[in-house]
Amino acid sequence: MKLSHSLFLGFVKLHILHHAGEEPVYGLWLIEELARHGYRLSPGTLYPILHSLKEENLLSVQSRVVEGKARKYYSLTAKGRSALAEGKAKALELVAEINE
Ligand SMILES: [Zn+2]
Structure with a gap:
């Protein structure tokens, strides 16, 4: 990630949780999905994030x-x-405040 890693880590994590809640997801799919939203992650960045969420x-992980x-x-x-529900509520609250 080019932009501040610590700043965007939470967004990326929420994004991953969101998609993993819709259907099981795998690393390469997530890299492409996150890139679509402008987050460019290498496998070397993504996999430690997945590991920490696990x-x-x-x-949970299945092979x-x-x-x-x-x-x-x-x-x-x-x-x-x-x-995810808590994170979503916090994100919405933050967006509302930033937009004031
Ligand atoms: Zn997405």
């Missing part, structure tokens, strides 16, 4: 074989779902 028990290759899919846990 360590916090916000994401699936796709076209002969093992791929890790990340899904939102129950804890992740409440963290």
Whole structure:
């Protein structure tokens, strides 16, 4: 990420939780999705973020074989779902204040 890593880390994490809550997601898909929103992450940046979300028990991981290759899919846990709801409320509150 070119812009301040610490500033955008929370946005990126919320974004990941949002998509993992819709359907299981994998690393390359997330890199492309985040790039679509202007967040350019290398695998070397994304994977530690996914790992930390898993360590916090916000994401769970399943291995699936796709076209002969093992791929890790990340899904939102129950804890992740409440963290996302809280994060979403905080983001909306912040946007409202910034726009005042
Ligand atoms: Zn998105």
